[in-house]
Amino acid sequence: MSESAASTAKKRPEFRNIDGASLISYRWPLASLASGMHRVSGAIMFFLMPFIIWMFDNSISSEISFLKFKAAFNVGMLGLPGFVWKLVVLGLIWASLHHFIAGMRHLWMDTHHEHVSKDFGRQTAAVVLVLTLTLTLVLAAKLFGLY
Amino acid sequence: MSVNYGSHRTVVGAHYGMRDWLAQRVTAVLMALFTVLVLAQLIFTKGPIGYELWAGIFSPQWMKSLTFLVLLSMLFHVWVGMRNIFQDYVKPYAVRFVMHVFAIAWLVACTGGAIEALWRL
Numbered sequence: 001m002s003e004s005a006a007s008t009a010k011k012r013p014e015f016r017n018i019d020g021a022s023l024i025s026y027r028w029p030l031a032s033l034a035s036g037m038h039r040v041s042g043a044i045m046f047f048l049m050p051f052i053i054w055m056f057d058n059s060i061s062s063e064i065s066f067l068k069f070k071a072a073f074n075v076g077m078l079g080l081p082g083f084v085w086k087l088v089v090l091g092l093i094w095a096s097l098h099h100f101i102a103g104m105r106h107l108w109m110d111t112h113h114e115h116v117s118k119d120f121g122r123q124t125a126a127v128v129l130v131l132t133l134t135l136t137l138v139l140a141a142k143l144f145g146l147y
Numbered sequence: 148m149s150v151n152y153g154s155h156r157t158v159v160g161a162h163y164g165m166r167d168w169l170a171q172r173v174t175a176v177l178m179a180l181f182t183v184l185v186l187a188q189l190i191f192t193k194g195p196i197g198y199e200l201w202a203g204i205f206s207p208q209w210m211k212s213l214t215f216l217v218l219l220s221m222l223f224h225v226w227v228g229m230r231n232i233f234q235d236y237v238k239p240y241a242v243r244f245v246m247h248v249f250a251i252a253w254l255v256a257c258t259g260g261a262i263e264a265l266w267r268l
Contacts, residue, residue: 042228046250049225049257057264059198060205066198100182103175110172 034125038102041095048092055089086143093139098132171227174220181217206268214265222258226250 028036045052058069073089076082105124109116141147188204189196205214229250237243 039228039232042225043232046225046229046253049253050260053257053260053264056261057267060202060268061264063198066201100179103179107172107175 029122030125030129031121034102034105034128037098037129038106041099041102044091044095045099048088051088052092083144090136090140090143093143094132094136097135097139098128101132102128167227171224174224177220178217178224181213202268205265211265211268215262218258218261218265222254225254229254 023036026032055069058065060066071077073082073085077085105128108124109121185204188200192200205211230247233243233246233250237246
């Protein structure tokens with residue numbers, strides 16, 4: 001091996017697992033965006049789990065708790081106005097839609113290796129992102145009473 | 148540092164293998180089917196969704212059992228997912244350990260709360 005080849009080989013960057021700082025400096029092609037958002041959406045639902053359970057509990061327990069559940073979004077709760085809670089729910093709607101649809105894509109890729117390619121990854125990621133954002137907008141309009 | 152992937156991977160008893168990977172996918176399918184089942188009952192309803200309809204979805208015994216199963220699926224699914232996230236981004240073992248403990252406590256507490264709410268109905 002020549003001297004220059006050896007030094008070039010040494011300079012080649014070595015990529016191990018990513019850390020927090022590289023998250024910002026990375027390029028985000030569509031496939032990695034869909035995948036990254038899958039993680040983000042999962043983490044959001046993890047941290048908001050107590051709120052989700054609060055909603056589940058109050059919405060099913062009784063007529064009175066159901067009214068309390070509704071009032072949180074119409075009147076407000078814990079000193080925060082209703083629209084703030086609606087925004088939290090909108091975040092959860094986006095997270096669950098993205099996690100669901102991107103999850104379908106991952107399941108498909110796990111079971112259909114013959115379809116997996118760079119193009120397939122990019123195209124299906126685009127479908128996931130477009131579908132998720134469209135459905136989120138439709139449900140946001142419903143949530144804020146536009147129809 | 149030596150190579151720790153592919154055929155050179157150091158095999159340790161930390162569940163890096165097939166079991167959790169598969170369990171995460173099986174639980175995902177279960178939760179997805181459950182979601183469709185619940186959403187279908189809401190979408191094909193005319194008019195506003197009131198308490199009777201919403202609580203009625205969860206009140207039959209078989210639905211409670213199914214929801215219980217889905218809650219347990221969620222517990223395991225989220226545990227695998229959060230553990231993956233912590234393993235990827237949290238490098239110091241002590242911090243990672245504390246976060247793993249936190250995730251387990253958080254998930255067990257949340258699942259318990261959800262089951263309690265379900266059985267109160």
